[in-house]
Amino acid sequence: MDIPTVDKILGKFPEVKGNLIGILHEVQNHFHYLPEEELRYISKKTRIPITQIYSIINFYNRFSLKPKGENEICVCLGTACHVKGAEKVLDAISGNLNIQKGESTDDMRFSLEEVRCIGACSLAPAVVINEETYGQVSPKQVTTILKQYE
Amino acid sequence: MATMVNLTINGKEIQAPEGMTVLEAAKREGVFIPTLCYHEALEPEGTCRLCIVEVSGSLRHAIRVSCIQEVKEGLVVETETERIKKNRRLIIELLLGRSPYSKELLDLAARCGVVTSRFRTGEDDACVRCGRCVRVCRDQIGAYALCWVNRGYDRKITTDFERLSEYCIGCGSCAQVCPTGAIKIEDRGDERKIYTWGQVLARFKLEKCKECGRPFAPKKYLDRINEKAYKTKGLELVDYICPECVKKAEHRPTPVKTPFGGGGMPFVV
Ligand code: SF4
Numbered sequence: 001m002d003i004p005t006v007d008k009i010l011g012k013f014p015e016v017k018g019n020l021i022g023i024l025h026e027v028q029n030h031f032h033y034l035p036e037e038e039l040r041y042i043s044k045k046t047r048i049p050i051t052q053i054y055s056i057i058n059f060y061n062r063f064s065l066k067p068k069g070e071n072e073i074c075v076c077l078g079t080a081c082h083v084k085g086a087e088k089v090l091d092a093i094s095g096n097l098n099i100q101k102g103e104s105t106d107d108m109r110f111s112l113e114e115v116r117c118i119g120a121c122s123l124a125p126a127v128v129i130n131e132e133t134y135g136q137v138s139p140k141q142v143t144t145i146l147k148q149y150e
Numbered sequence: 151m152a153t154m155v156n157l158t159i160n161g162k163e164i165q166a167p168e169g170m171t172v173l174e175a176a177k178r179e180g181v182f183i184p185t186l187c188y189h190e191a192l193e194p195e196g197t198c199r200l201c202i203v204e205v206s207g208s209l210r211h212a213i214r215v216s217c218i219q220e221v222k223e224g225l226v227v228e229t230e231t232e233r234i235k236k237n238r239r240l241i242i243e244l245l246l247g248r249s250p251y252s253k254e255l256l257d258l259a260a261r262c263g264v265v266t267s268r269f270r271t272g273e274d275d276a277c278v279r280c281g282r283c284v285r286v287c288r289d290q291i292g293a294y295a296l297c298w299v300n301r302g303y304d305r306k307i308t309t310d311f312e313r314l315s316e317y318c319i320g321c322g323s324c325a326q327v328c329p330t331g332a333i334k335i336e337d338r339g340d341e342r343k344i345y346t347w348g349q350v351l352a353r354f355k356l357e358k359c360k361e362c363g364r365p366f367a368p369k370k371y372l373d374r375i376n377e378k379a380y381k382t383k384g385l386e387l388v389d390y391i392c393p394e395c396v397k398k399a400e401h402r403p404t405p406v407k408t409p410f411g412g413g414g415m416p417f418v419v
């Protein structure tokens with residue numbers, strides 16, 4: 001368990017009330033998922049019952065209890081992206097990395113997720129990798145884009 | 151004294167204290183409104199929608215959920231309009247979708263004229279997602295052993311990480327308040343099990359009654375009673391005696407000190 005990291009994150013939030021989601025975001029960003037031991041530690045420190053934390057994590061798709069790859073690829077399958085062929089982009093990425101949506105590569109370099117509308121419909125079909133958004137992605141560009149992260 | 155407000159329920163003018171819910175006010179007047187997630191001992195959450203009523207007067211004419219709608223000066227409430235009856239029947243049908251055998255629900259269905267449900271799912275887990283169990287565990291017992299996970303159709307009650315709960319004290323209040331029997335408590339020999347349709351929530355070894363030797367309650371639960379009910383009064387329980395022996399002991403001249411006081415109601419800590 002990585003207590004110093006969690007303590008550092010908790011330190012950024014002097015007021016726990018109303019900040020649990022913020023705390024969870026930071027923990028997720030650091031570990032690429034929400035590890036159970038760390039969550040139990042947070043529960044003890046913040047005196048928020050673990051069941052409530054668990055409930056919140058299950059409510060939001062952004063949070064994951066399973067380890068995710070270092071680079072998180074999110075393919076938008078919202079209406080606009082869907083119409084513009086996002087499915088094909090998803091297939092191309094899936095084929096390139098040899099993983100299905102919801103999975104991570106064995107070396108934990110990448111994980112693949114589908115999302116519903118990221119609000120970038122004018123860029124459809126859109127793909128987000130970590131914080132970077134790629135617009136009007138064609139299946140052909142997939143290899144080039146992924147290269148940057150290898 | 152609380153300020154009183156004037157309102158009308160089914161044509162009858164009544165008074166109710168400010169802050170009271172429409173449901174409570176109606177109950178006081180003997181007006182029946184079907185409910186499922188409502189429970190006197192719990193904070194209302196308005197999840198089952200069965201208690202809908204039609205309001206007008208000082209509020210915009212609409213259907214409201216009476217267990218969370220507070221009374222208001224000049225409010226006009228109707229509980230049995232055609233519109234309400236129709237919507238209520240639909241809600242019952244939806245609730246029956248997953249809980250077709252619950253006695254409480256079937257009684258309500260019969261009372262409201264619902265015979266079948268168009269929404270049978272085939273996944274009869276009996277749970278109507280009323281949240282009574284979660285609320286009693288959180289607000290009354292303070293154990294926080296139960297929680298909700300997932301959304302929509304997949305929403306269900308469980309424990310943290312969906313494993314045997316460390317926080318459950320084995321009091322059985324969840325099973326006690328569940329209107330459909332979706333959570334069950336079972337004592338077999340000296341073991342207690344609390345479980346739902348798909349998960350064992352907690353397991354306990356039962357302590358034996360000092361008088362009759364019958365295993366009757368988990369240690370964690372007795373400890374909690376000790377802490378909440380006795381230690382605060384400077385007392386401490388050493389010997390555990392089951393409710394049955396308590397009842398017998400009450401007829402004796404020197405009452406014994408027991409975790410359950412005089413009553414046989416083991417659920418109120
Ligand atoms: S298990 Fe029972 S009390 Fe809990 S939500 Fe389901 S129906 Fe309600």
Ligand code: FES
Nearest residue numbers: 196198199201217
């Ligand atoms: S009793 Fe009011 S919504 Fe369930």
